[in-house]
Amino acid sequence: MGVEGIGARVARKEDKRFITGKGRYTDDMVVPGMKHAVFVRSPHAHAKIKSIDTSSASAMPGVIGILDGKQLTEDGIGSLICGWAVHSKDGSPMNMGVWRPLAEDTVRYVGDAVLIVVADTGDQARAAAEAVVIDYEELPAVTTALAAMKDGAPQIHPEADHNLIFDWEIGNGADVDAAIANAAHVTNLDVDNNRLVPNAMEPRATLGVYDDSEEHYTCWTTSQNPHVARLVMSAFYNVAPENKLRVIAPDVGGGFGSKIYIYPEEIVCLWASKRTGVPVKWTADRTEAFLTDAHGRDHVSNIKIAFDADNRITALKVDTIANLGAYMSLFSSSVPTYLYATLLSGQYNIANVHANVRTVYTNTTPVDAYRGAGRPEASYLVERAMETAARELGVSPAELRRKNFITQFPHQTPVIMNYDGGDFGASLDAATKAADYDGFPARKAEAAGRGKLRGIGMSCYIEACGIAPSKAVGSLGAGVGLWESAEVRVNAVGTVEVLTGSHSHGQGHETTFAQLVAERLGVGMDTVSIVHGDTDKVQMGMGTYGSRSGAVGMSAVSVALDRVEAKAKKVAAHLLEADESDIIIENGELKVAGTDKSVPWFQMALACYTAHNLPDGMEPGLKESAFFDPTNFSFPAGCYICEVEVDPETGKTEIIQFVAADDFGNIINPMIVEGQVHGGVAQGIGQAMLESCIYDPDTGQLLTASYMDYAMPRADDLPSFDVSTTVTPSPSNPLGIKGCGEAGAIGSPPAVINAITDAIGSNKLEMPASPQAVWAALNAK
Amino acid sequence: MTSISLNVNGRQVSGEAEDRTLLVEFLRTNLGMTGTHVGCDTSQCGACVVHVDGQAVKSCTMLAVQANGSDVTTIEGLASNGTLHPVQKAFHENHGLQCGFCTPGMIMAATDMIRRHGSALDEKTVRQELEGNICRCTGYHNIVKSILAAAAEMGDAQQAAE
Ligand code: FES
Numbered sequence: 001m002g003v004e005g006i007g008a009r010v011a012r013k014e015d016k017r018f019i020t021g022k023g024r025y026t027d028d029m030v031v032p033g034m035k036h037a038v039f040v041r042s043p044h045a046h047a048k049i050k051s052i053d054t055s056s057a058s059a060m061p062g063v064i065g066i067l068d069g070k071q072l073t074e075d076g077i078g079s080l081i082c083g084w085a086v087h088s089k090d091g092s093p094m095n096m097g098v099w100r101p102l103a104e105d106t107v108r109y110v111g112d113a114v115l116i117v118v119a120d121t122g123d124q125a126r127a128a129a130e131a132v133v134i135d136y137e138e139l140p141a142v143t144t145a146l147a148a149m150k151d152g153a154p155q156i157h158p159e160a161d162h163n164l165i166f167d168w169e170i171g172n173g174a175d176v177d178a179a180i181a182n183a184a185h186v187t188n189l190d191v192d193n194n195r196l197v198p199n200a201m202e203p204r205a206t207l208g209v210y211d212d213s214e215e216h217y218t219c220w221t222t223s224q225n226p227h228v229a230r231l232v233m234s235a236f237y238n239v240a241p242e243n244k245l246r247v248i249a250p251d252v253g254g255g256f257g258s259k260i261y262i263y264p265e266e267i268v269c270l271w272a273s274k275r276t277g278v279p280v281k282w283t284a285d286r287t288e289a290f291l292t293d294a295h296g297r298d299h300v301s302n303i304k305i306a307f308d309a310d311n312r313i314t315a316l317k318v319d320t321i322a323n324l325g326a327y328m329s330l331f332s333s334s335v336p337t338y339l340y341a342t343l344l345s346g347q348y349n350i351a352n353v354h355a356n357v358r359t360v361y362t363n364t365t366p367v368d369a370y371r372g373a374g375r376p377e378a379s380y381l382v383e384r385a386m387e388t389a390a391r392e393l394g395v396s397p398a399e400l401r402r403k404n405f406i407t408q409f410p411h412q413t414p415v416i417m418n419y420d421g422g423d424f425g426a427s428l429d430a431a432t433k434a435a436d437y438d439g440f441p442a443r444k445a446e447a448a449g450r451g452k453l454r455g456i457g458m459s460c461y462i463e464a465c466g467i468a469p470s471k472a473v474g475s476l477g478a479g480v481g482l483w484e485s486a487e488v489r490v491n492a493v494g495t496v497e498v499l500t501g502s503h504s505h506g507q508g509h510e511t512t513f514a515q516l517v518a519e520r521l522g523v524g525m526d527t528v529s530i531v532h533g534d535t536d537k538v539q540m541g542m543g544t545y546g547s548r549s550g551a552v553g554m555s556a557v558s559v560a561l562d563r564v565e566a567k568a569k570k571v572a573a574h575l576l577e578a579d580e581s582d583i584i585i586e587n588g589e590l591k592v593a594g595t596d597k598s599v600p601w602f603q604m605a606l607a608c609y610t611a612h613n614l615p616d617g618m619e620p621g622l623k624e625s626a627f628f629d630p631t632n633f634s635f636p637a638g639c640y641i642c643e644v645e646v647d648p649e650t651g652k653t654e655i656i657q658f659v660a661a662d663d664f665g666n667i668i669n670p671m672i673v674e675g676q677v678h679g680g681v682a683q684g685i686g687q688a689m690l691e692s693c694i695y696d697p698d699t700g701q702l703l704t705a706s707y708m709d710y711a712m713p714r715a716d717d718l719p720s721f722d723v724s725t726t727v728t729p730s731p732s733n734p735l736g737i738k739g740c741g742e743a744g745a746i747g748s749p750p751a752v753i754n755a756i757t758d759a760i761g762s763n764k765l766e767m768p769a770s771p772q773a774v775w776a777a778l779n780a781k
Numbered sequence: 782m783t784s785i786s787l788n789v790n791g792r793q794v795s796g797e798a799e800d801r802t803l804l805v806e807f808l809r810t811n812l813g814m815t816g817t818h819v820g821c822d823t824s825q826c827g828a829c830v831v832h833v834d835g836q837a838v839k840s841c842t843m844l845a846v847q848a849n850g851s852d853v854t855t856i857e858g859l860a861s862n863g864t865l866h867p868v869q870k871a872f873h874e875n876h877g878l879q880c881g882f883c884t885p886g887m888i889m890a891a892t893d894m895i896r897r898h899g900s901a902l903d904e905k906t907v908r909q910e911l912e913g914n915i916c917r918c919t920g921y922h923n924i925v926k927s928i929l930a931a932a933a934e935m936g937d938a939q940q941a942a943e
Pocket residue numbers: 818819820821822823824825826827828829830839840841842
């Protein structure tokens with residue numbers, strides 16, 4: 001490891017612009033003639049639109065245009081799609097309703113877009129939006145999945161009887177039932193997974209620019225995957241053919257999944273730019289973000305784990321109902337199925353696993369992937385049940401887990417996944433040591449002396465990142481491939497540009513990708529630039545989500561670097577009159593091993609471009625590209641331990657320590673990896689103790705639609721974290737990376753709740769464990 | 782419309798502001814200084830923090846006309862002659878930012894915090910004082926570390942100067 005290469009704790013290259021106020025986010029963009037858009041949204045959770053009157057609003061100062069869904073339909077703009085086809089267990093396709101970018105006759109959740117108002121200023125657009133008169137006929141609304149499935153519940157889409165989208169299963173059901181019937185002990189637990197709002201700090205924004213002279217569109221947008229946005233807007237929404245549509249995702253202020261999807265606003269602003277003849281910018285305010293950014297989680301589940309007399313798990317059975325909101329968002333169908341139930345074997349050797357999942361429409365904001373996407377729901381279920389089982393069986397939670405750990409790899413689970421490596425015992429050891437797990441009873445006694453209830457809880461999570469290979473995900477219903485592309489351009493002076501289809505919105509790619517190049521080519525990181533986020537610059541890419549940038553995106557760079565190195569060595573061998581197999585690349589030079597003969601990197605590069613003296617038949621230039629498709633998912637795993645102290649008088653819970661011991665495979669920059677864990681754990685603690693998205697069950701109004709009502713984790717809600725890693729490299733990609741972006745949010749909620757339930761001696765506790773909820777659980781005993 | 786003039790980052794600027802124009806809008810839209818961000822509508826997130834006459838202020842909570850005649854420092858004005866302010870440097874060195882959206886507000890709030898507490902700042906105080914600044918990326922761990930590092934460095938520098 002050099003000071004800048006793989007494994008080095010390098011401070012980030014991109015920081016300077018952000019700490020000096022020079023970051024360029026979508027809302028910062030200004031183009032000549034730009035105007036401002038405001039969306040008129042449904043104030044009702046479910047209603048028919050009887051009439052729309054825009055006459056007085058249209059005459060207001062500054063108003064350029066007010067456009068509706070009928071005009072959108074006239075212009076042939078398509079409906080929003082779901083990109084992953086999941087079939088019910090009877091083989092039938094999803095019962096998917098229609099989602100128009102602007103609702104024409106029915107609105108199905110508070111925030112559903114009906115009109116776009118374009119005006120000279122944002123204030124004028126807002127004033128005109130308020131002056132629009134829409135006559136609604138209110139319909140009954142339903143907000144929870146359980147209520148939506150009942151007979152007589154409001155029917156949200158004609159396509160979905162009882163609002164059921166699909167009824168899906170995975171695993172070996174008959175064997176599971178037999179094993180449960182014959183078990184020595186069965187742990188049976190009902191568990192909810194609370195609905196969350198992602199809350200990237202940068203609200204979504206988009207700027208649509210139509211150039212009629214070229215019939216060309218440009219879309220600036222807050223996206224995690226601009227190429228997918230272009231593909232979908234071109235292939236499905238008929239905005240423009242791909243060669244006439246440029247999508248740019250500049251600096252993006254966090255995503256956490258919520259900026260994967262192509263929302264109505266991007267489509268409508270592009271279309272409105274053509275209709276009105278002006279560039280149209282829209283930026284969400286925070287309440288709009290709460291109402292319209294895809295939400296996360298919202299599962300209701302039951303889990304049963306069967307044990308034999310020796311406390312070995314013989315079967316695991318899950319029944320889950322997932323609330324998908326009013327429309328099927330882009331990847332909504334995959335989250336409670338292939339990203340969830342496939343991880344229900346956890347870190348454990350279980351011969352029989354079965355899950356049944358029903359997904360349901362409700363009159364709420366669409367639900368899709370949020371940091372972890374399915375895996376937090378799986379690990380919360382499994383790990384709460386394991387801790388519960390240990391208590392019921394009267395054994396140590398750590399030892400019950402250890403006894404059931406998978407220790408031989410590869411390991412085929414009954415639910416598709418083939419775990420290709422790991423060392424779960426190593427993470428458990430690291431975490432229990434860091435937390436002084438064995439010393440807990442003494443600390444508990446000490447706290448009791450002060451009238452406080454101490455608890456300790458553990459979670460041993462496994463998750464799956466870098467979804468792949470494309471052929472396999474295609475066979476499971478995915479509409480896209482999940483490879484990544486890279487191009488490495490060595491300039492004539494030897495500097496390097498890397499074009500990647502990954503997108504950084506906080507992950508630090510400009511640093512870590514440059515570290516990889518520095519390691520491989522022996523050049524300084526300052527001579528390496530990373531280009532991303534613009535479909536005019538990078539040909540194609542699948543973007544950043546599912547912790548895939550390292551495992552998939554950097555692997556593509558690595559393969560392109562192999563090709564650059566191979567050509568560079570050929571050129572150097574020619575220049576040095578040596579054999580190419582003797583050439584090594586080191587410290588900015590290409591050397592003949594074992595001699596003092598060398599050629600500087602930049603001279604070799606220049607030779608590629610002067611092309612005066614290249615081997616016979618070699619093309620000039622030095623630029624290579626790669627599309628990398630991994631052979632398997634990667635499987636980050638780890639052990640998290642949380643220790644809390646509860647004040648029995650108030651129910652207030654303080655986190656005394658939080659330990660995370662992860663196995664992310666090989667690591668490029670430990671500082672950045674730790675930062676990802678910190679952020680993920682904070683979101684997980686937020687879910688466990690603070691955050692909850694609450695709808696009024698009768699009116700369908702979102703009651704938690706601002707930071708006054710939705711409890712975001714603040715600095716004084718959280719401790720400093722103790723994070724460490726153990727390493728088993730991933731065999732599914734050349735860099736051995738597993739991915740670290742989501743683990744924190746996946747592993748932490750069960751650790752927190754296990755700690756609090758340990759402290760209060762009651763297992764009847766749902767997230768978020770607010771002081772009120774903890775106090776109530778404590779006093780309900 | 783009211784004409785206002787203020788000193789922003791050492792430069793005298795003037796412009797027309799509607800009575801309802803917020804200081805943050807004036808900075809971002811009228812002056813094109815987009816380093817100061819807007820993350821909420823309820824004065825909770827702190828992405829918009831600037832200094833007005835030396836004190837940290839949420840610029841979404843102050844009208845532009847109220848800042849008439851004031852000295853305003855934004856994130857763009859914190860570094861001097863290309864040298865990063867110690868708080869900026871500490872955020873860089875301690876990985877105190879990820880997506881960077883909360884960062885301008887965090888740095889401006891931190892600078893004010895250190896001005897008030899000096900090197901006596903401890904973790905508990907930093908965490909309490911960050912109550913009005915929300916970050917969704919970092920879990921605050923490295924933000925707290927950055928602020929403590931900057932406070933220590935600035936305290937040392939002050940001692941050396943005395
Ligand atoms: S924008 Fe000022 S506090 Fe959120």
